[in-house]
Amino acid sequence: DTEVTQTPKHLVMGMTNKKSLKCEQHMGHRAMYWYKQKAKKPPELMFVYSYEKLSINESVPSRFSPECPNSSLSNLHLHALQPEDSALYLCASSQVTVAQGLYFGPGTRLTVL
Amino acid sequence: AQTVTQSQPEMSVQEAETVTLSCTYDTSESDYYLFWYKQPPSRQMILVIRQEAYKQQNATENRFSVNFQKAAKSFSLKISDSQLGDAAMYFCAYVGSTDSWGKFQFGAGTQVVVTP
Numbered sequence: 001d002t003e004v005t006q007t008p009k010h011l012v013m014g015m016t017n018k019k020s021l022k023c024e025q026h027m028g029h030r031a032m033y034w035y036k037q038k039a040k041k042p043p044e045l046m047f048v049y050s051y052e053k054l055s056i057n058e059s060v061p062s063r064f065s066p067e068c069p070n071s072s073l074s075n076l077h078l079h080a081l082q083p084e085d086s087a088l089y090l091c092a093s094s095q096v097t098v099a100q101g102l103y104f105g106p107g108t109r110l111t112v113l
Numbered sequence: 114a115q116t117v118t119q120s121q122p123e124m125s126v127q128e129a130e131t132v133t134l135s136c137t138y139d140t141s142e143s144d145y146y147l148f149w150y151k152q153p154p155s156r157q158m159i160l161v162i163r164q165e166a167y168k169q170q171n172a173t174e175n176r177f178s179v180n181f182q183k184a185a186k187s188f189s190l191k192i193s194d195s196q197l198g199d200a201a202m203y204f205c206a207y208v209g210s211t212d213s214w215g216k217f218q219f220g221a222g223t224q225v226v227v228t229p
Contacts, residue, residue, distance in 0.1 A: 031215055042204055042219035043158070055214045088156060098208045098215040099165065101148045104158035 003027045004105035006091050012111045013081065021076040021108045023091030032074045033102065034066060035090040043090055049074060050096060081112045115140045117207050119220035126195045127228050133180075134190045134223045136205030144210040147181070147188045148217075153201040161203070164188065166210075192225070200227045 004025045013019050025032060031050040035043035048055040049068040063085075065077040074091065088109055092102040117138045126132035138147070149161040164172045164181050172179050176196075180189045192199055205220040 033215070040202065040222065040224070042222055045216060048214050048216065050214060055216075090158065092158075094215055098212060098217070099146055099163075099210070101146070101160050101163050101206075101208075102150075102158075102215075102217060103160065104150075106155075106157045109156075 004091060004093055004103050006089075006105035006108050008108060009106065010109045010111075012113065013078070014113050015081060015083075017081075018077070018079040020078065021089055021091075021110075023074045023076070023105055025072050025091075025093035025103070025105075027093060027103060028072075029093035029103070030071050030096045031094045032068060032071070033092040033094070034074070034076050035092065037088045037090055037107070039088075047076075078110075081110075083112050086110055086112045115142075115207055115209065115218045117205055117218045117220040119205055119223050121223045122221070123224040123226065125226045125228060126192070126199075128195055128197065130195055131191060131193045132195060132225060134192075134203055134205075134225070136188045136190070136220055138186050138188065138205075138207045138218075140186070140207065140209070142209045142211070146208050146210060147179075148206040148208075149177070149179070149188075149190045150204045150206060150219075151199075151201045152204065152222075153198075158204075162190070195227050197227050197229070200225055 034046040037043040047066040067075045088107045091105040147164045176193045207218045
């Protein structure tokens with residue numbers, strides 16, 4: 001059983017659409033992460049929320065917009081995406097001390113047409 | 114900046130045999146954490162094993178063990194008695210103990226192929 005859940009599992013959207021990805025963690029963690037992963041590549045960090053404060057990877061385009069209403073829930077809002085944004089989007093959580101590592105959700109497979 | 118290097122894009126092993134995956138890292142920090150993650154074809158990333166830099170003893174988890182050489186900045190993963198279910202991409206990861214944002218550095222990954 002995964003304790004980090006992500007919905008939807010798959011998403012197909014056009015370049016003019018607006019959609020959101022959802023992530024919930026049930027582990028009592030205080031940090032949540034969004035990663036982008038291309039096939040056979042390592043995950044690339046997009047955003048980190050720690051105690052509801054946000055850290056942004058400066059290379060992430062503004063068409064990605066994170067939200068963290070509380071420490072157990074995070075949404076990634078998508079608008080005006082490009083085909084190159086097609087990837088697996090992984091959510092993860094951790095304790096504030098990073099010693100125990102990251103716990104990943106199953107991911108959302110996003111295809112942009 | 115810290116970097117993590119996995120020099121083996123792919124490793125092949127027969128069932129019941131042992132395979133060792135290499136990982137080296139570059140850091141100026143003295144205290145940090147190292148991890149191996151497994152990502153099977155179903156794509157969920159799973160934590161396999163972790164190592165604290167200030168601990169001399171190598172971590173073990175069932176058939177998985179590490180060889181941590183702090184001076185050499187090396188952190189290899191040994192999979193013993195390999196099983197078909199071990200087939201996956203394996204990522205080595207580093208994070209500094211004082212990194213308040215938890216910005217983990219991942220290696221490029223090693224694809225493990227298990228043959229019957």
